[in-house]
Amino acid sequence: MESLWVAFVTGLTTGGLSCMAVQGGLLASSLAGQLEKDLSRQASQKKKTHPSAPSRHSAVVFPILAFLLAKLTAYTLLGALLGALGSLFELTPELRAILLFGVGVFMLGNALRMLNVHPMFRYFTFEPPQAVRRWLRRTSREENRWFTPLMLGALTVLIPCGVTQTMMALAVGTGSAAQGAALLFAFTLGTSPVFFGLAYLATSLGTRLEKHFNRVAAVLLIILALVSVNSGLNLVGSPLSAEALSRNALQALNPPAPGQIADASNTLTLQVRDDGYFPAELTARAGEPVTLKLVTDNTFSCSRAFLIPALKVQRLLPATGTEVVEIPPQKPGTTLHFTCSMGMFTGVITFN
Numbered sequence: 001m002e003s004l005w006v007a008f009v010t011g012l013t014t015g016g017l018s019c020m021a022v023q024g025g026l027l028a029s030s031l032a033g034q035l036e037k038d039l040s041r042q043a044s045q046k047k048k049t050h051p052s053a054p055s056r057h058s059a060v061v062f063p064i065l066a067f068l069l070a071k072l073t074a075y076t077l078l079g080a081l082l083g084a085l086g087s088l089f090e091l092t093p094e095l096r097a098i099l100l101f102g103v104g105v106f107m108l109g110n111a112l113r114m115l116n117v118h119p120m121f122r123y124f125t126f127e128p129p130q131a132v133r134r135w136l137r138r139t140s141r142e143e144n145r146w147f148t149p150l151m152l153g154a155l156t157v158l159i160p161c162g163v164t165q166t167m168m169a170l171a172v173g174t175g176s177a178a179q180g181a182a183l184l185f186a187f188t189l190g191t192s193p194v195f196f197g198l199a200y201l202a203t204s205l206g207t208r209l210e211k212h213f214n215r216v217a218a219v220l221l222i223i224l225a226l227v228s229v230n231s232g233l234n235l236v237g238s239p240l241s242a243e244a245l246s247r248n249a250l251q252a253l254n255p256p257a258p259g260q261i262a263d264a265s266n267t268l269t270l271q272v273r274d275d276g277y278f279p280a281e282l283t284a285r286a287g288e289p290v291t292l293k294l295v296t297d298n299t300f301s302c303s304r305a306f307l308i309p310a311l312k313v314q315r316l317l318p319a320t321g322t323e324v325v326e327i328p329p330q331k332p333g334t335t336l337h338f339t340c341s342m343g344m345f346t347g348v349i350t351f352n
């Protein structure tokens with residue numbers, strides 16, 4: 001029971017914000033599409049009374065709750081599966097990057113659809129099969145109000161944040177389907193208030209700007225799409241990510257400080273905090289093995305899911321403790337990028 005309480009509190013604190021950063025784009029897409037329909041429906045019914053027309057409050061709350069319900073159900077089922085299998089459900093950095101690229105493309109296409117850029121972008125929305133749509137028309141005048149948020153909420157299971165991956169590993173360690181399901185249920189339930197609060201505030205603001213809602217929502221989706229794609233670039237160590245480009249630009253303007261330099265035994269120490277890795281730039285000697293010490297101290301953000309994409313290194317770090325990563329000898333001039341599993345926090349090791 002104590003572990004379930006810890007999982008809930010972790011979700012309520014760092015887990016909610018961490019997961020919102022990577023999964024919030026799907027929620028934003030869901031809300032944008034739903035409110036677009038609701039506002040369009042309200043405009044068409046402005047001159048007549050419609051008893052089933054959704055209120056502003058329900059137009060905001062319903063899609064958020066549907067999204068969170070689907071997310072909670074999907075992660076509970078995943079917890080049961082992981083507990084039963086007793087093996088880690090692990091995504092490679094490449095696959096995780098592909099998923100982030102896919103989410104980014106979907107959000108970008110959805111934004112361009114809302115801006116009426118081209119008819120081809122009408123396909124960037126989730127719709128139920130035709131048979132389901134016919135059933136919905138027969139049973140309710142508020143067609144498709146639940147399908148998109150439910151579908152996108154379930155899809156969040158494909159892009160777990162770093163804190164969620166830690167909980168997934170703990171679910172595996174339970175060796176029990178019931179305990180694994182309970183653990184991820186408690187954690188996901190803890191993240192829900194943060195999701196709901198931020199989404200409700202952001203969306204309520206949008207409904208007060210009805211005239212410009214589509215444009216505002218589209219701009220926000222484009223920003224989230226770019227963030228998602230950039231995170232994917234960080235996961236594969238691409239020099240085209242915003243962080244890599246800015247780092248190179250600063251180095252071209254001013255000679256960079258060496259950061260931490262390896263000691264006599266070619267050992268580096270990296271502090272893993274909730275807000276990233278410190279120092280973010282490390283220097284080691286080329287041609288020799290390197291020992292990288294990862295130190296955590298009550299760390300609960302996605303930084304605990306540490307990756308070195310080029311070496312295919314993936315580590316789920318303890319909340320408090322020291323993890324050692326052995327890096328094989330590298331050629332002079334080599335630069336190894338490291339990142340969290342969400343591509344949010346990054347850093348480099350340069351070999352001289």
